[in-house]
Amino acid sequence: MFTSTFTFAAGDYDAEFHALDDRIAQVARAIPGYLGEEAWENANTGLISNVYYWDSMEALQQLMSHPTHREAKQAQARWLKGYQVVIAEVVRSYGDGGIPHPLRDARAD
Known part of the structure; x- marks a missing residue:
């Protein structure tokens, strides 16, 4: 499994931004x-992160090569004041099941 994390500093959004997003x-x-996604905002820095979960690198690459992307x-x-993308391989995912998570069905406890 893989993640693609898109972290950015928000700028001025308009209708075209929202439509493309x-x-x-x-x-x-x-x-x-595609397994799911999460979004996080850091109140101290104002940065926003969107994390997408994938079952393979091939699936992730389909998004990265898509014309819309x-x-x-x-x-x-x-629209943005800067961004960073991190692609990572998931080595392990676990929890107590108390909150939903895109990898819950695929975790290895």
Whole structure:
């Protein structure tokens, strides 16, 4: 399993940003191998992180090579004050089951 974490400093959003953001989310969710996502905001820094979970690198690469993703990457400076992407392999996932999580069904306790 893999994660793609997109961390960014928000800028000025407009209707075009929201439309493109919605399209990317729809594309990601339609890719076989998409497991789920989470979003986090750091109140101290103002940074926002979106974490997408994938069952394979191939599934993740489908999103990265999709035209909508490339369009967003080219236009990001219009709406964001900076960003960072981290791709990681999940070595282990566990918890007590008290909160839902995209990897809950796939975890190795």
